[in-house]
Amino acid sequence: AIHSNHAKQLKSKEKRPGNRTSKADCEPDGSFVFEAHEAWKDFHNSLRHFYEVGELCDVTLKVRLPLLPVEFLTGTVAKEEMIKGNLSCRDLMDEARNYHLHLSNKVVLDFEYTVRTIPRKHTAGVLFCVGGRGGSGDPFRSIECYSITKNSWFFGPEMNSRRRHVGVISVGGKVYAVGGHDGNEHLGNMEMFDPLTNKWMMKASMNTKRRGIALAALGGPIYAIGGLDDNSCFNDVERYDIESDSWSAVAPMNTPRGGVGSVALGVRNYVYAVGGNDGVASLSSVERFNPHLNKWTEVSEMGQRRAGNGVSKLNGCLYVVGGFDDNSPLSSVERFDPRMHRWEYVSELTTPRGGVGVATVMGRVYAVGGHNGNIYLNTVEAFEPRMNRWELVGSVSHCRAGAGVAVCSSHVSQIRDVGQGSSNVANCM
Template identity: 40%
Template sequence: MIPNGCLMFEDESFLDSTVAKMNALRKSGQFCDVRLQVCGHELMAHRAVLACCSPYLFEVFNSEAEHRGGVSLVQFDDLNPKAVEILLSYAYTAQLKADGDLVQDVFSAAKKLKMERVKQICGDYLLSKMDCQSAIAYRSFASSMGDGHLLSNIDAYIQEHLLEIAEKDNFLKLPRLKLEVMLEENLNLPSNGKLYSKVINWVQHSLWETGEPLEKLMDEVQMLYYSADHRLHSGDAAEELLGACVPEDDHAQFVQIKPPRESIQRQASTNFSCSLSSPIGQLSKHEWKCIASEKTSNGTYVCLAVLKGMLCVISLHERCSPQSSPTTTPCLQKSRSLESRGDEPCETPLAPMHYARSGLGTAKLDGRLIAAGGYNREECLRTVESYDPMKDCWTFIAPMQTPRARFQMAVLMGQLYVMGGSNGHSDELSCGETYDPRANEWTRVPELRTNRCNAGVCSLHNRLFVVGGSDPCGQKGLKNCDSFDPLSRAWTKCASLNIRRHQAAVCELDGFVYVIGGAELWNCLNSVERYNPENNTWTLVAPMNVARRGAGVAVHEGKLFVVGGFDGSHALRCVEVYDPARNDWRMLGSMTTARSNAGVAVLNRVVCVVGGFDGNNFLNTMEIYNPESNEWSPSVETLSE
């Protein structure tokens, strides 16, 4: 077209063709005048293209001495070469293509190169993929990047899904500040926002007074007192009030904040106000923030917060008065009350555990049901409770040396054995311990070859078997199987599983070890394998009807009873039984309560299930299976029938 006598022509294919040719020149190293050295890898490119796309590189090139046709060298020692290659391709083609596991590295590289549009696209992608399992990891990444927009969106998600996130491993492994708060009579704690503002002020003042690191505060449960002037106090006031009501069998240890250092005490302000030049002002330069908080049950609170720049959990339990029952414990209690209707007899509910527990170890020992460790919304536990069916009561026995959850327990040669698991603050554990009921004490056993969480444990032929579990990153299932000889105190490697799995149910039946269900990554399994120690082989047998992880298992009348668990979406009530003679599974009556990661054992010739998580609450209740009626009941009468 020639308007006004001027030639005008627009070649729509020219730009695409030129871009493709320039990118081909870059990949072949032709006419390149920039060398990017990224962690030992060399990438070639053209100054003009990179200067147009990256304000950071524009500044680098612009600050160089007069360029005389040589090749510029730019080094990066903290970026992923694959991520930088993705950004180079984007600079030439305007197309951003990155595998999901590289997006965070691309984000980091884009931040360094000041490519804001790419940063935004990567951030939006991460937000679209975020779920309750990944939220904590994504928040840590966003914090390390200092990206306020990404942080605010992640924090909004956490605020909406805190209770679901609180069940995940990443949350349970965060550092934890545990608080016991005594209320002055007729007082109530303030709303969550005001409450944690007061907690943060108390933490700042405590660090200022003692001069100790934040980690020191987290070593033990801290005693606080909420006074009529709506302030939190530590020290003698809390000690006097709490000392009257701490239960004798509660193995939690309470500590008092050290007296203020003399030089600092003279400066202490009773209202915590300060200038930026004061010690507290210096502390305040770090990030202090309550991200999300929930009241999880009567008197129990959980909060995800940033204290002095550290992402951590604050667990808080209130005690209403010094005259409270001596059986009060800082756990999520969930009791079931059964009322008689009409002429029906009133049923007595089974006594609940003192502590709500999920991911606990259970076993029958000397006619009693032992429940050890586990976790609730507050912490991983080391306490151990023993249930006496004759008295229908729970009592504490010696606590384990290490807090642990997500483990299983077995009886071997009259002693309890626990191995691996997680303590909620670090990577999976390799340590184990054994309980001698005669001495009422736990002692260490030789460590596993690898750190392992969510592994199955059982005894067979006077040996302890540890099967499957999570790798040290907590995501990938293991095929490992190891056996322990208590006489030689040595571990032996056994044949590997056919399928990687963690959170599987494991038990012994008729001279075989069975591993049931579990998960590979987070995909629930219904497959079942059986180990023959005679020829050291694993063989697949009939699969379950329902895929599940975190189920409990017990042997009763020559059959395997698999109870509850999690199907990937919901905690389960359903129960099924395996008959080895027929090699098949059939469904039984469902429990009264959904339970994942509960404990199962046979007591008084009946199957008992205790604790677990129902999808909303951590449980301390127990229920029993009646084979005659094919029903589950939480009543004492069922146990005595």
């Protein structure tokens, strides 16, 4: 009966205009599954022996307890007599508690991510590769979108402006492209792609025109960090308010950073600025922004200097991928755990990548394009953290570096495939 009511709600939801429901949306959440399980158990008292002999734990394994709200875990699940009376189920409760402690930046010895700590909807989302440039020198306005199921890329609607070294991020199911260079001048303007309309729309411009910026989002506002023009590197940081379509300045970084990487990370939601170039040399330093104090603070340095690096997050850690030192593109990859305040190297890329675009989807970190010191790349590789291994996946159509890469929470079927892309995009080789 509970499942029937849930299905009716979904069916009603699908009938509302403009509402598209993906397969992932139809999956009940953890609290629903647990409550349905409890209702079934109460109805079938004759199966009590079935639960008491340990099968209850097998059923509970299907519920991702760590992803339930703490209030539901402590107020409902933990008070269930059969959970309390089964040692295996109590182990699952301990796993859930440790997960929430881990998220709150507490050090939990021997904590490991499992299938129960990964949302079922973690496969939802489309990987966007936006702009950049290839061997022709002219920036692209084209975008390519990755279909995980087909392991292939297709062209989406083009931007209004050509953009290389552009900042790209996805917030609220939309993709934002900010700043960059169009081949003639530096840009301060921003445009937004809405999968529901399949169009790019111009939005408010930043106060400072620049390329090589990084974007991060904290619960809504978008932060545009660092960057450079032909004369200097910037420590400027601007915040974009989506509702009012306006930019405002916040505290500048301690260090100018062009070609910087950035991501929001942690329960307290700091914005991290990683590496970059200060106008003299590539940087190994890292700093983070506390929005409540409007202040940047230095944190532990990376093991290697790098600019034009890609940054993303996975399993509560920050990954910095590739980039350039002062001499050449890098294949090294480092991971920062904010709970331990420590950097460590993980497996290297299959090829050096400077100016690489990086994002996380389906529990893997993707590195798209870049330059290996000789040519622009169209290859893409993905990092599997459990295997500590990079493997090549479907390549983008155009070799490109300085592209922005982000994951949009839309469904791949929403985005119109425009075929072979614009005829004015030259072969980058």
